[in-house]
Amino acid sequence: MxxxxxxxxxxxxxxxxxxxxxxxxxxxxxxxxxxxxxxxxxxxxxxxxxxxxxxxxxxxxxxxxxxxxxxxxxxxxxxxxxxxxxxxxxxxxxxxxxxxxxxxxxxxxxxxxxxxxxxxxxxxxxxxxxxxxxxxxxxxxxxxxxxxxxxxxxxxxxxxxxxxxxxxxxxxxxxxxxxxxxxxxxxxxxxxxxxxxxxxxxxxxxxxxxxxxxxxxxxxxxxxxxxxxxxxxxxxxxxxxxxxxxxxKADFYRTLRINNNKIYRKYLKNVEGISFQKDEKNSLNVCWMNAILIDKEKYGKTKKELVQYLKDNNVDTRLLFTGMHKQKSLKNYGCSMLGKYENTDKLTADGLYLPSSANLKESEIRHICGLIADFKDK
Ligand SMILES: Cc1ncc(COP(=O)(O)O)c(C=O)c1O
CATH class of the missing domain: 3.40.640.10 (Type I PLP-dependent aspartate aminotransferase-like (Major domain))
Incomplete structure (x- = not known):
């Protein structure tokens, strides 16, 4: 390719x-x-x-x-x-x-x-x-x-x-x-x-x-x-x-990350099946990473498929964390693994994060979002 x-x-x-x-x-x-x-x-x-x-x-x-x-x-x-x-x-x-x-x-x-x-x-x-x-x-x-x-x-x-x-x-x-x-x-x-x-x-x-x-x-x-x-x-x-x-230069770096997130949201706004984290009320989210969730029914593809597609197109991604209640190390240490952690499990299953360097160019973000939008219809 x-x-x-x-x-x-x-x-x-x-x-x-x-x-x-x-x-x-x-x-x-x-x-x-x-x-x-x-x-x-x-x-x-x-x-x-x-x-x-x-x-x-x-x-x-x-x-x-x-x-x-x-x-x-x-x-x-x-x-x-x-x-x-x-x-x-x-x-x-x-x-x-x-x-x-x-x-x-x-x-x-x-x-x-x-x-x-x-x-x-x-x-x-x-x-x-x-x-x-x-x-x-x-x-x-x-x-x-x-x-x-x-x-x-x-x-x-x-x-x-x-x-x-x-x-x-x-x-x-x-x-x-x-x-x-x-x-x-x-x-x-x-x-x-x-x-x-x-x-x-x-x-x-x-x-x-x-x-x-x-x-x-x-x-x-x-x-x-x-x-x-x-x-x-x-x-x-x-x-x-x-x-x-x-x-x-802390405030400069902070502004770059926040702006990147705004740009991602702008270009992915109309892509059905992609959602972002919601800001806490009265807060300033500094958008360390641009994480998204994939609703595979609405998006039409799984997270795994999207990760592979982006990789094939030279775009790096990362999976979101696996829940603490699923960690063997903690179970062996004696932590209680009982209970339901449905939201954590959903984030692990459906989430990934996209390139998030402070100095990303708008053209790069537009390109990544274009790939995500195109892949939906493929
Ligand atoms: C939420 C959270 N806590 C703690 C740490 C640990 O930091 P470090 O990798 O510098 O040890 C990280 C690192 O990525 C983190 O994301």
């Missing part, structure tokens, strides 16, 4: 600012470990961007979730509520502490945790709720906060996919005891690999710094006496240099 276009990947990092300049500075000065100046500068800028007092840079979003949970004292015997439709890192981070993740299905429209189903999963062991702003769409944090307050639970926001997202005009990450971000290369802001914890609470901030660096004493760092088991989750100066350059 003749290839009409060059390969369009599902997501490329967009490094459009001072990334190279700052990384070269690290190399020129030799400051390549976590001790360099960019780590603190990146943390300060990131905390400010989120409207939070403190930030702690780490090696990944998973590590950020792990030290966030650890700093709250989550441990063996505890339960943490997470959505069933999410990336496995949420569940794994809970498991690392010895606690058990408990799953709640997501809303069929927003694809975020269904708040009306949270309370039925709360037990005497529940210590926290972890809402995930899925694909950049902020959760209904008012509802989550009401439940958390009533049952005296912590909230750990998973903002891995939601840099700069807003809910009632406030940034994602500022609604909870502590929140975690990822900077993996496909994220709205990236450091290649990396993560960040943000909080307004000095105690949690200190605990996170303590756990990040092998539980060295924060007061006497040069002593080799460790009261707890710690981790090496330190972000390097090289990564933070990229991160600082990214945060300097």
């Amino acid at each position: 003749k290839k009409i276009k060059d390969f369009i990947p599902v997501c490329n990092a967009y490094l459009d600012g001072n990334e190279k300049k700052y990384v070269l500075d690290c190399l020129d000065t030799g400051w390549i470990s976590s001790a360099g100046k960019y780590v603190k500068e990146f943390e300060n800028r990131f905390a400010e961007y989120c409207g939070c007092k403190y930030a702690v840079a780490v090696t990944s979003g998973t590590a950020a979730l792990h030290i966030a949970l650890s700093s709250l004292g989550i441990k063996k015997g505890d339960e943490v509520i997470i959505p069933s439709f999410t990336m496995i890192a949420c569940a794994f981070a809970v498991c690392y502490t010895g606690a058990k993740p408990v799953f709640v299905d997501v809303d069929k429209d927003t694809w975020n945790i269904d708040c009306s189903k949270i309370e039925s999963k709360i037990t005497s062991k529940t210590k926290a709720i972890m809402p995930v702003h899925i694909f950049g769409n902020p959760c209904d944090m008012k509802a989550v906060m009401k439940i958390a307050k009533k049952h005296k639970l912590h909230i750990i926001e998973d903002c891995a996919e939601a840099h700069g997202a807003e809910y009632y005009g406030k940034k994602a990450g500022s609604f909870s005891s502590i929140a975690a971000f990822s900077f993996f290369a496909n994220k709205n802001l990236t450091t290649g690999e990396g993560g960040m914890v943000v909080t307004n609470n000095k105690k949690y901030y200190d605990r996170c710094r303590y756990f990040r660096n092998m539980c060295y004493s924060l007061d006497k760092p040069r002593t080799y006496e460790h009261d707890d088991i710690g981790f090496n989750y330190r972000m390097t100066n090289l990564q933070a240099a990229v991160g600082l350059a990214q945060i300097e």
